[in-house]
Amino acid sequence: MLSLTVMVFLAQKPVGAGVEAAKALLGTPYEWGGRLRKNEGIDCMGVVLAAAERASGCGWKSYPVRPTEIVAGRLWGAPVEGLSPVATAALALERLQAGDVLMLVGPIQNPAEPAIGTLEGAPVWVWHVGLYLGEGEALFGDHHAGATVIERLVPYLQRNAGEYSGVFITRGPATAPSRCRRHAPLAPGAPRANHRR
16 A cells, blocks of 8 residues: 555646646746735746646745746656656757756756756756747746747757756656645736635
């Protein structure tokens, strides 16, 4: 018989199951750290958190903001072998699946957290996140565009090669946050997170 912990893990949906909540934010103005409080915009993390809270039922405040913590806890699914990380030049779109979480990585050090991995022997840190929609498209709360937008992933990475040298991808059932908080959702029309742990 499965333990309760294992059954809870198996019951969790992938973050991509909440992609419609993130899509509801298309056109929302970009604001670093924004979570739609008091007329503020939303940032890249907020867009992915909108999908995560819809998929899990746990409000966005249940999640840490450091990508290394999110990956270690498998809160956005498991790292995909061979794609975590992968250099832009080696990225094969046919290996991606709709709903994958994209963490765009670069060699500029983030002193607030450790590197997420290495590319060509050099450490890389996460500087941007988004969701893969399929057919070469990705959804980002994008500081370049100044809004939440859909972009062609490979051209986007190529245009911004000075910032991002590759991607780190997570997929599949996500582990629920250790504390599931209840509060208003990020995305319009999203159901309220309605339980605590």
